[in-house]
Amino acid sequence: MTAAIIFLIILSALVLIHEAGHFFAARLFGVKADEFGYGLPPRIVGMVKVGKTWKKVSAKDQKKYANTIWSFNWLPIGGFVRIKGESGENETDPDSFHVKPIWQRIIILAAGVCMNWALAAVLLSAGLMIGVPSLTDGIPEGAxxxxxxxxxxxxxxxxxxxxxxxxxxxxxxxxxxxxxxxxxxxxxxxxxxxxxxxxxxxxxxxxxxxxxxxxxxxxxxxxxxxxxxxxxxxxxxYPPVLAVKNGIILTGLYTKAVVITFLDLFRELLNGDGTLASQVSGPVGIAAMTGDVAERGFANVLQFTAILSINLAVLNFLPIPALDGGRVMFLILEGLRRKPMNRRVEAIVHNTAFLILIALIILITLRDIGRVFGG
CATH class of the missing domain: 2.30.42.10 (PDZ domain)
Structure with missing residues (x-):
């Protein structure tokens, strides 16, 4: 139970940081965020600023407000941000996502993974300041x-x-x-x-x-x-300056390792080899690993969270529809064509890919349950 709680806290932090990247980048370029929520819908309650006062927003309230609704939702897993116009509604309004230049929209989409990389660098740096288990042979001067x-x-x-x-x-x-x-x-x-x-x-x-x-x-x-x-x-x-330097270097090295692993995974799948795929873990498997890591101390939890954050960043920026990387790919195609993509076709592609991803997560989760609870 403790491992599951720690995992939920870590997952929520990673997703909220990711969504905060989208939110702040959108606001930077004058794009409205309709709602920023902790957890996944349905909504429990929300708050929105109307004039100089805050108003309570119920689950049934679907009214459009001038400011962002800050909400708590029933499924305590991560969070979300609804960017105005991203799904095609009100896309001609001046504060809508689709009226902004393509380069600004790409930055808004990329800001989430950038926040995950930044978080990883901060966590790794903090872990190095606190002290992490490491080989003592060949450690840098000053450690x-x-x-x-x-x-x-x-x-x-x-x-x-x-x-x-x-x-x-x-x-x-x-x-x-x-x-x-x-x-x-x-x-x-x-x-x-x-x-x-x-x-x-x-x-x-x-x-x-x-x-x-x-x-x-x-x-x-x-x-x-x-x-x-x-x-x-x-x-x-490590001293603070050396810890930050090595934290950034480690973030780059871990990112390289994760990218290589994903490339190897896709290569094996194309060749019909499922060796790496059989080792992929879903939420249940990661939750079980979280318990093992937590037993080794706080610095290890920081390092584990940083690696998960890097994995989330790389995965999210793969050129797969429904993910941020897939949406960036559509924007690049829009720029090359010099005209907007068919929003209906784009929505169908993203929604179909999303359902396939959900199905894969369910299959991996069922396999993880068999591994963890089936001995």
Whole structure:
């Protein structure tokens, strides 16, 4: 339940930031926002400024007001902004979306994903100031290591560690009663045990556990071992200027990685390979991951939220109808044709694509439910 609440808070923040980008860009260019809502309709209640006073707007009130309606809605997932004229109504009014130059409309549409990228940079920078788990080898000058740990980077399938239940990202506490203080010292302690069973105490999230592992011969190494790769890690923090610099750099690197992943996904789908597609998670899968991340601390939640924000930005700006990228694509076509697109045809294309996207989300969600609750 806690994981679901944290996930809803994160998702709502990401969507509201996205919609706020559209809102502020629209207002910058004199386009009216009919309504800005938290959650998805139907409306619970709204408020709108009429003259110098605020008026309550009921769920049944469909009247057009001169100012923006600020509303709370029944489905507490994200939010929305209704830009005047975006759906084709009142599109000849001077404060309507479609009367503005194409470049202004593109900026309004792109502002949402830009806000998601900006949010990611802010969150990553904040996480770097607080301190995040990181490799301590080759950290930039000026970085501060608060706590050193020996972390399992990988587990060999079928190896002694895998059979004992050890997993990547487990933090080693002790080997046979000897504290795991550094990578070299821990390796020496493991090798000194030979083939004798050894008790390993480790941390996974907030839990501390112990297992007894009997080393096995590892063909890849040509000797007996646990079958793990170990990393020197620590809680690394940065001064503000360095944190902001690295936060921006990380945002670019994560964006590149996400774009490459999407390209690989589309390439596999075209080739009939569903390997990556089988790993895609929907709301339920991400909510389950949120719980695991939350156990690792606040800085990890910031980093996870930043990565989700980048994913949302990239996904939203793909040239797919119904998404911001698809709408920008239609505006570019409008500019090339030098005349407006057929609004009815454009609406049919976007609505059809939206229904297909919803169907895909439902299928992925059903698969995630089977994974999470079906064992």
């Amino acid at each position: 501060i290591v608060h706590k050193t740990e020996v972390t399992i980077g990988g587990v060999l399938p079928g190896g002694a560690a895998a059979e004992a239940g050890l997993q990547p990202m487990d933090i080693l506490v002790s080997i046979g009663g000897v504290q795991a203080n550094s990578l070299d010292q821990t390796r020496q302690e493991i090798f000194a045990r030979g083939e004798a069973p050894v008790e390993i105490v480790f941390e996974r999230g907030r839990d501390r556990m112990a297992v007894t592992v009997t080393p096995k011969y590892v063909e890849e190494l040509g000797r007996t071992g646990l079958g793990v790769s170990l990393l020197d890690t620590g809680i690394v923090s």
